[in-house]
Amino acid sequence: MKVCIGRFKSSFSSFAFYWFLSIYPFIVLLNSFDYLNIYGVYLFNILICFLIVSNQVFSILKSKVSYVAISITISLCLIVLILFLSGYDKFGSLDNGVSKSVLNYFLPFIINSFGLFVLGYQVNIRKILLSKANLILLLPAIFILCHVKGFRLDYSLLKDPSLIGIYLIVGDALCFSAVFFCLRKDLNFSSFIMMLFFLVVLYLNNSRASFFVFSIIFIFTVWYFYLFKNTLGLIISSIAFLLLIILFSDKVIDILSLNERMALVLSGGTDYSSNARSLLLSSGIDSIVNNWFIGDLGGQIDTSGRLGGYIHNILSYWRQFGLAVFLCLFIPIIYLIFYMFNMVSKVKKEYETEYLISLMCISIASAMIFFARSIPYYLLFFALGLADNFRLTYISNNKE
Helix, strand or coil: CHHHHHHHHHHHHHHHHHHHHHHHHHHHHHHHCCCCCCCCHHHHHHHHHHHHHHHHHCCHHHCCCCHHHHHHHHHHHHHHHHHHHHCCCCEEECCCCCEEEHHHHHHHHHHHHHHHHHHHHHCCHHHHHHCHHHHHHHHHHHHHHCCEECCEECHHHCCCHHHHHHHHHHHHHHHHHHHHHHCECECCHHHHHHHHHHHHHHHHHCCHHHHHHHHHHHHHHHHHHHHHHCHHHHHHHHHHHHHHHHHHHHHHHHHHCCCHHHHHHHHCCCCHHHHHHHHHHHHHHHHHHHCCCCCCCCCHHHHHCCCCCCCCCCHHHHHHHCHHHHHHHHHHHHHHHHHHHHHHHCCCHHHHHHHHHHHHHHHHHHHHHHHCCCCCCCHHHHHHHHHHHHHHHHHHHCCC
């Protein structure tokens, strides 16, 4: 019986991994571009998350004690409690005019966050890397490449203009898919070829945060890794890389500038999106100052006039749910980041690929949550679970 449960848990976690990182974003694209009309996809996400958590219950007594897991679980449970106590009678409108309560708006994100957090502990990185099913990770990329107009995904084909926000879901998932796909055969020359491929796709997807965060984190993580592993080789490759940048910088900038939205980042310019987020941050910080302990659940409805007008970074958790929730989430994130970067000179060779994947995922997720995303960014919790699981497994397998 234990063997059957273990096999089911392993198989289901692999399915959930491919679902959230590729199949779900692909279905969202198909629905939004009117190829399919599948209803209930969000409910299916919640069902998967419930099954993920249920699978973990069978082995909860065998689980290693992790203060990271305890702290984040407390944070998410407090959010659910706050939503049920105070979020059911506060209503606001979405961008498409639909009115929802704060409870109905945030609760699905929190359920998905908890499910993805548990999934991070269940995913077997080595099994994923050896699986031929990795090709599934390319589904959203293939869709984007087949629907390019000019130098971006042709959003004029959307069945409803209000669905344009799907580029966030797709871009975030592509970042994580790219990490697993680029490192599926360890870190080598082909990894950088695949990185360039995913950069092209992210560029065409038109998500600035996904494009720039992925490119910077991938290059920096590899540089940092080799700083301790092959210092001489790193110096030579760094000089060569800098020379290439100097020689081809103008051409790279010209290519990036073909998409005006991307070019704004390089020029330091602003547009409606960046200006709006600055205003949301300003009003959100004022709300935190005035409600620093218990938060201001749904306060964005009064300041911005809509449910989606929250701070688009980690401070949103403080603004919505209070100081305790924020600290229970913020402290584990900082701890895991420092732990993973500190591990670089200690990790054994047979764990290097798993380490790099875990490090890149939590680095991408952390950069996103601090600068570009908020509560709907449930892939943050997958990265946290993945990194903490690596930490626990490595400690367990390498006791002196």
